[in-house]
Every structure is written in C-alpha cells, then in structure tokens.
Amino acid sequence: MTVAPQAPLLFFDSGVGGLSILAPAQAALPHAPVVYAADSAGFPYGTRSEAEIAARVPALLGRLVERYRPRLAVIACNTASTIALSAVRAALDIPVVGTVPAIKPAALLSQSRVFGVLGTDATVRQPYVDRLAAEHGSDCTVLRHGSAALVQLAEAKLRGEPLDPAVARDALAGLFDQPGGDRMDIVVLACTHFPLVEAELAAASPRPLRFVHGGEGIARRIAYLTQGQPWPSEPQPGTAVFTRLDESVERLRPALESYGLPRIEGL
Structure with a gap:
C-alpha cells in the first residue's frame, strides 16, 4: 500500500490521557503528522458499560478514519483497547495499535x-x-x-x-x-x-x-509498523478533534499546543 507523506498517525482516547502515548511517539517520529481525537461526548469510559464502549469505539474510529485517512490508528486508551481492540481491527483496513496494561x-x-x-x-x-x-x-x-x-x-x-x-x-x-x-x-x-x-x-x-x-513500547511499535514510509521533511502542526466542543476544551488549548496540537476541530 502506497502511503502519502502527509497521511497522519491517528491517536484516539476518551479524553486527554492519550497525550501520554502521543509524547513518546512524537519523540520517536518528530516529522509525523498527527491527529489526536478525544471522545469528550463519551468521557469518561471507565464508568461506562462494556457494551457501550464496544459499540461506540469502532463507530467513532470508522468516522475518524474516513475523514482523516490516517496511515495507522492508535487506541491510546486502556479501557477501549481491552474491550474493543479486536472489533476495531476487524472494522478498519489500516494497522491498529492498542494500549494494554504494562x-x-x-x-x-x-x-x-x-x-x-x-x-x-x-x-x-x-x-x-x-x-x-x-x-x-x-x-x-x-x-x-x-x-x-x-x-x-x-x-x-x-x-x-x-x-x-x-x-x-x-x-x-x-x-x-x-x-x-x-x-x-x-x-x-x-x-x-x-x-x-x-x-x-x-x-x-x-x-x-x-x-x-506502556508509552515507550507503543512508540517503538508505531515506528516499526511505519518503517520505510515517507514523512514530511519538516515537523507538522497537529490537529486535536473532540466529539463535543465546550469551554473545557478551550481551557485545554495551552496544554494541547504544548503537545504540538494547535488546531482544534469538532467531529
């Protein structure tokens, strides 16, 4: 499969926790374009039922992949990974990396x-x-x-x-x-x-x-799965996507910018 240099890495979490996975990945692949998606409308996942998460996560990732055309998706959430990883892999035609307890x-x-x-x-x-x-x-x-x-x-x-x-x-x-x-x-x-x-x-x-x-291990896995693929010649500003945009997202803006995510969009 031919991958365009601008094809991003997609990171998905219920909230901002996945930034702890994004940071080591950015250190390993500094030129990688990034889309970070937070299911703020569904947050928090930890108190939801398995059935809710199993239905919600593959559907949202399907929409995100359709919109952003990533080369790879990372479920940067232990809860979503332990419940929905196999369903997401079955639904998507790109590599999917899960986050499991270390x-x-x-x-x-x-x-x-x-x-x-x-x-x-x-x-x-x-x-x-x-x-x-x-x-x-x-x-x-x-x-x-x-x-x-x-x-x-x-x-x-x-x-x-x-x-x-x-x-x-x-x-x-x-x-x-x-x-x-x-x-x-x-x-x-x-x-x-x-x-x-x-x-x-x-x-x-x-x-x-x-x-x-598991952050460092996931970064190594992403680097392995994208080995030999083309990247932009310069680091790219990333995009943060939220399923619900409200004032709490605006208060996250300085932190998001510090992780290289100056653009904020709604899904």
Missing part, C-alpha cells in the same frame, strides 16, 4: 513479587487483565484498584486547575490497603491518563514506588 514489564521488574495495577474500574475488571497477570505474573501477587477520580485529576491538571492531593493519596491507598500492599514495589499505570499525574502519585506515596506504563 503487566509484563512490571512482573520482570518487581523485586518483592507484589505489584499493583491502577486503572479505571472498567479496565481492572477485564478478563484481558486476568490473562496478562496469569501469563506474565503467575508467581506474583497482583493487586488491582480502579479510580475514576484520578482520571478527572489528570484532565483538571491539563486544564491548569488546582489539584486536590487527596485524590492521588486515595488511589494509592486502594492498593496499599489490600493484603500484601505493604510489600508492593511497582505500580502499573493502566490508564493513559495516569502518567500525566505520575508526579502527584509519587508525592502522595508514603514510600518510594516505581511506576510503569
């Missing part, structure tokens, strides 16, 4: 053999997470906790709003307070919003923890 690297790195998976409520209950834990961490105690409030904290941070430190503290307490939590040495940030508040989580932790997530 359980394998956590199992390799954990010294205590106890690690936490901090995600949305929808992600941490998925059978997909059970399979990853069984496959890669069978000798580990894998603690899980879902936090919708931490997703909102990340969105608020990018809008430049004051942050309540109790949100990060409560999210970690959901792991620490479980049996074995006192031995936990690593936390998997299993929601793409959470690396955006890693500093707040580190500050809220009563002792040092290592946080892991």
Whole structure:
C-alpha cells in the first residue's frame, strides 16, 4: 500500500490521557503528522458499560478514519483497547495499535513479587487483565484498584486547575490497603491518563514506588509498523478533534499546543 507523506498517525482516547502515548511517539517520529481525537461526548469510559464502549469505539474510529485517512490508528486508551481492540481491527483496513496494561514489564521488574495495577474500574475488571497477570505474573501477587477520580485529576491538571492531593493519596491507598500492599514495589499505570499525574502519585506515596506504563513500547511499535514510509521533511502542526466542543476544551488549548496540537476541530 502506497502511503502519502502527509497521511497522519491517528491517536484516539476518551479524553486527554492519550497525550501520554502521543509524547513518546512524537519523540520517536518528530516529522509525523498527527491527529489526536478525544471522545469528550463519551468521557469518561471507565464508568461506562462494556457494551457501550464496544459499540461506540469502532463507530467513532470508522468516522475518524474516513475523514482523516490516517496511515495507522492508535487506541491510546486502556479501557477501549481491552474491550474493543479486536472489533476495531476487524472494522478498519489500516494497522491498529492498542494500549494494554504494562503487566509484563512490571512482573520482570518487581523485586518483592507484589505489584499493583491502577486503572479505571472498567479496565481492572477485564478478563484481558486476568490473562496478562496469569501469563506474565503467575508467581506474583497482583493487586488491582480502579479510580475514576484520578482520571478527572489528570484532565483538571491539563486544564491548569488546582489539584486536590487527596485524590492521588486515595488511589494509592486502594492498593496499599489490600493484603500484601505493604510489600508492593511497582505500580502499573493502566490508564493513559495516569502518567500525566505520575508526579502527584509519587508525592502522595508514603514510600518510594516505581511506576510503569506502556508509552515507550507503543512508540517503538508505531515506528516499526511505519518503517520505510515517507514523512514530511519538516515537523507538522497537529490537529486535536473532540466529539463535543465546550469551554473545557478551550481551557485545554495551552496544554494541547504544548503537545504540538494547535488546531482544534469538532467531529
């Protein structure tokens, strides 16, 4: 398949969490044109039902691919990936990269053999997470906790709003307070919003923890899948697309510009 140099990479998330996936991809491929799409009308995904997400995500990605003609799509959302990745791949005729919890690297790195998976409520209950834990961490105690409030904290941070430190503290307490939590040495940030508040989580932790997530690995995967394809000769300004445009999107403008997304459009 011939790919035009201007064909963008498409990143999709419920909100701004996917920016934690976009940033390492931009570092790896600085000349790549980018379309970043946020389903602001459907946000947050973590409290929605599996059926809603399974229906919504492939339909939206179909519309985005039709409009922007990307060379590749990234579902930069753990919840959407664990529920809808196979359906999206079946529906689209371009490569689709999913975002899955970084359980394998956590199992390799954990010294205590106890690690936490901090995600949305929808992600941490998925059978997909059970399979990853069984496959890669069978000798580990894998603690899980879902936090919708931490997703909102990340969105608020990018809008430049004051942050309540109790949100990060409560999210970690959901792991620490479980049996074995006192031995936990690593936390998997299993929601793409959470690396955006890693500093707040580190500050809220009563002792040092290592946080892991999948951004760098996804960047390597994108680079591999686009190897040999032509790119523009200069970095390109990217486009941010929202399914609902309101004042909260306008408050995100400075953060979006800092990620190379000066243009904002509605879908």
